[in-house]
Amino acid sequence: MSQCLEGVRHLFASLLRCCDLDKQPRGLEDPEILARETVFSVSEIEALYELFKKISSAVIDDGLINKEEFQLALFKTNKKESLFADRVFDLFDTKHNGILGFEEFARALSVFHPNAPIDDKIEFSFQLYDLKQQGFIERQEVKQMVVATLAESGMNLSDDVIESIIDKTFEEADTKHDGKIDKEEWRSLVLRHPSLLKNMTLQYLKDITTTFPSFVFHSRVEDT
Amino acid sequence: MILFRNGNKTKTLNAFHIISLLEGFNLSSLFEEKKREEKEEIRFATTKSPETMVAKLESVATEMKFMVDKTGDESSLRMKRNKIGRKGRLGIMAEIWAVAPSLVVVEVKKSSGDTLEYNRFCSKQLRPALKDIVWTSGYESTPAGVVGCIN
Numbered sequence: 001m002s003q004c005l006e007g008v009r010h011l012f013a014s015l016l017r018c019c020d021l022d023k024q025p026r027g028l029e030d031p032e033i034l035a036r037e038t039v040f041s042v043s044e045i046e047a048l049y050e051l052f053k054k055i056s057s058a059v060i061d062d063g064l065i066n067k068e069e070f071q072l073a074l075f076k077t078n079k080k081e082s083l084f085a086d087r088v089f090d091l092f093d094t095k096h097n098g099i100l101g102f103e104e105f106a107r108a109l110s111v112f113h114p115n116a117p118i119d120d121k122i123e124f125s126f127q128l129y130d131l132k133q134q135g136f137i138e139r140q141e142v143k144q145m146v147v148a149t150l151a152e153s154g155m156n157l158s159d160d161v162i163e164s165i166i167d168k169t170f171e172e173a174d175t176k177h178d179g180k181i182d183k184e185e186w187r188s189l190v191l192r193h194p195s196l197l198k199n200m201t202l203q204y205l206k207d208i209t210t211t212f213p214s215f216v217f218h219s220r221v222e223d224t
Numbered sequence: 225m226i227l228f229r230n231g232n233k234t235k236t237l238n239a240f241h242i243i244s245l246l247e248g249f250n251l252s253s254l255f256e257e258k259k260r261e262e263k264e265e266i267r268f269a270t271t272k273s274p275e276t277m278v279a280k281l282e283s284v285a286t287e288m289k290f291m292v293d294k295t296g297d298e299s300s301l302r303m304k305r306n307k308i309g310r311k312g313r314l315g316i317m318a319e320i321w322a323v324a325p326s327l328v329v330v331e332v333k334k335s336s337g338d339t340l341e342y343n344r345f346c347s348k349q350l351r352p353a354l355k356d357i358v359w360t361s362g363y364e365s366t367p368a369g370v371v372g373c374i375n
Contacts, residue, residue, distance in 0.1 A: 051254070073254050088251070112251060145243045155269055157327065169238040199244045204255040211255065
């Protein structure tokens with residue numbers, strides 16, 4: 001009898017997911033599913049959930065991360081606007097509804113795990129820098145990002161110097177000489193300069209179970 | 225491409241290096257309690273040449289009783305304090321990046337040892353020693369107390 005109920009419960013759980021009730025914050029229902037679909041283990045998913053709870057309750061305690069809470073988590077202040085925080089939030093927000101549920105959070109962070117496939121990192125970084133989402137990175141976008149980066153770091157380079165840095169970047173990267181960097185060119189560039197993907201890996205994610213211990217015990221789960 | 229040559233290896237920097245290296249785009253702060261200004265990493269810009277920076281860092285290291293290890297990548301320096309501290313010998317790594325002909329960025333991080341010791345070393349010894357070569361871009365001193373220091 002209890003097995004039958006268990007089956008019914010699972011059926012309802014998957015029906016609810018299909019209906020995309022993403023405005024309803026849910027507790028951590030099925031860490032196994034997320035674990036299967038990301039590079040995280042079940043206990044890492046649970047630890048990540050602890051982090052998520054912390055971030056998502058900072059301004060509005062609704063089990064969801066809004067833009068303000070995201071900025072708060074990144075900069076420890078909600079007063080700071082950042083080109084990158086905006087882009088990153090947008091990329092995390094795969095449902096495009098202006099808020100991050102745990103699933104979006106976990107799937108996006110999975111890309112930053114040291115064990116994530118490099119292709120995922122290459123893809124994510126390309127989309128990150130493709131500010132206008134046109135499928136290629138333009139010179140103007142690169143300049144915008146360089147200027148924003150320097151400003152944030154308190155450095156002031158002359159326009160000439162910036163232009164020459166970008167010239168040389170495109171000389172190397174834009175092998176098709178069309179004034180844009182497409183996915184293929186980005187990939188080659190990154191494979192030649194692996195340090196360009198340094199910010200696509202968060203070592204913290206490897207130790208997350210110790211940083212955010214969770215107190216949920218799943219006796220039926222084996223952790224490989 | 226701006227090249228930094230020291231020995232056989234070169235470390236070239238392009239616009240994307242600048243974006244990913246210096247920037248506000250670093251999700252690791254999601255995991256950290258402290259504000260960025262208080263982080264252990266020191267990054268600063270200088271108008272000295274990469275070779276001058278290497279020499280300067282080496283002399284600072286020797287003065288402070290660190291042993292310098294240059295067996296790795298030519299544009300990074302590893303040093304370990306001779307004295308054994310609370311968690312073994314304090315180790316520092318410095319990476320040197322050439323951004324533009326007159327601009328070099330140095331990034332200093334703790335590579336081993338006790339964090340408190342590292343923080344004390346940075347504020348009491350390292351920062352004062354590097355003060356005269358840090359490039360100022362017209363900005364006020366940061367909470368960390370070093371003029372022109374990034375972060």
